[in-house]
Amino acid sequence: MTTRFRNPKEADIVRPCNANIQKTLELVQDMIALADKGDLEREDVGCGIMYGIMRDAAYRLKQIAEKEKQAHILKGWWNASC
Template identity: 65%
Template sequence: MTVKACNRNIEKTLLLAEEMLLLADQGDADREDAGCGILYGILRDAGYKLKQLAEKEKAAHVAKGAWAE
């Protein structure tokens, strides 16, 4: 069974959000100044927001029966 493009895009968004969170953690650990701290804080915040929105959208697709794993 093929995955619908809309569901594949939600999955890609979840993966991207996870990668953003990992990069924010690594960037924070490696940073040398406060400016980088601000950058990685914003990246982390955006990653969490994207993850939350994508999970909500995935749940909506599951609830209406439009999600197949």
Template identity: 60%
Template structure:
């Protein structure tokens, strides 16, 4: 796997951890400010994941991406 593809894969893994952390934080929060924090974290993770998935698809189309 090319280094650029490994970085995309790591980014996708990171977004999954970000979403899990947002879910965990949201479940134990004690005020609405924390809810805002975890909402921003979750939204950011979804946006980053969307961008990384687009890049992965572009690399697949170019024939660069290998499992």
């Protein structure tokens, strides 16, 4: 696999699209943690539904972001600093 960087310095620069994918992966971890905490501390069914939806959405986003990250790796767009 070849990289698409013109010079070695460019390999150290995080592409904005990769930074956004990485941030998405970080956010879904926060969403999952909040859903777990909220579910443990909830006092009614409505909150349970809300945290269940949050958890489901987080796992779906995580799946999509990881798939997109793999696509960027295969294209040679992803660097180790992400």
